[in-house]
Amino acid sequence: MSAPWTEWDHIVKLDPDKTLVDGESYADVCKTGTDAIEIGGTTGMTEEKMTEVIEPCAAAGREHDVPVYIEPSHPGTVVHADGLSGYLVPTVFNAGDIAWLTGVHKEWARMDAEIDWDRTHTEAYIVLNPDSSVAEYTQANCDLDADEVAAYATVAERMFGQRIVYLEYSGTFGDPDVVTAASDALDDATLFYGGGIGDYDAAREMGGRADTVIVGDLVHDEGCDAVRETVRGAKEAGQEPVEPDR
Template structure:
């Protein structure tokens, strides 16, 4: 499924979105809707958002950041493994506890692990996971190749949440990958940034702009998919 994705809208359960705006997002032509956030994610607001998105015929996936907010009924479950964290908890610790607790009911065929590389030190995800964000191009590429060739992860995710990243770095990381698909997220806010990111990565993730300028958010789909 993810091999065909070029554009994904990411919705935060902790943020309000009207029915009209959600309708526009889900009928925009995007390849999928990802539900997830770095804070304020609960079982209740995740269930609510899933039930609203499920009215539309497009893939809906959950990016898990909070164990208590895991909800059945998604098409896929994206599991972040923060490669450049200073804490083992965000690389494997939380994951081990989840498997220990819920392993008997985990739908393993729907689980997609992501090798996250967080590169904006000011974003919530970086602070939460204690990510070492000041990485050089070679260091970022080494992390990505570790995910691709050593860990065999299907997705490498370059996360600049809150700012538009270094597209030369993104392109270099992309060229270094053999099997993993490169997701890029951060600062995509209009047609031009969408095109630049799409040229550098396999899949672009568009999130924050949905809540501040819906028209600009929708233009990112047209920029990628015509």
């Protein structure tokens, strides 16, 4: 049985430290057509903030048949709630601080006796925006060329058995050639791409190179109509343009 994310073209990532656009709800996010929702953030995360988003979002996900996952940045952000589909746990392969490879994960395993291992999966992050909070937080080495990124992707899949490789440009539109190099390096792992997806064209561009595009800031800054356009772009990636009727 294939993993659910192998069928995803688009994910919305919700940051509990930010709000939705006025008048919009988690049900509205679910109705954008996105394939899944991740909940998590790099800084400012607390169990209370996570719970305030997870519970209503999971309820909306159940109602609209959209899977909802936690992406925990550290053990204190893990919430066990009804309706969650599972946990997508980052492990940063180019981190300078090795805590983000296994250290915080060890602490979660040590502190939490309720981990549902059947629904807990890892994402092999390669962080590529040196100005981002996640790069600073993990002390990531972002000075990588396409060959080095492809090598990290290969190591993640071949040596560490990772089923998701995640290129994280975090708010900045990435280098398409780097994304293509990572994609070409993978055989079976699913390639996630996140960073700077703000419209149809950006989603279609990266959706044609990665398996799945991830939208984060857009849902908080511009709202669900803008997200809906990125869903359309991701799902139409790789398709031939349709000639207009005459």
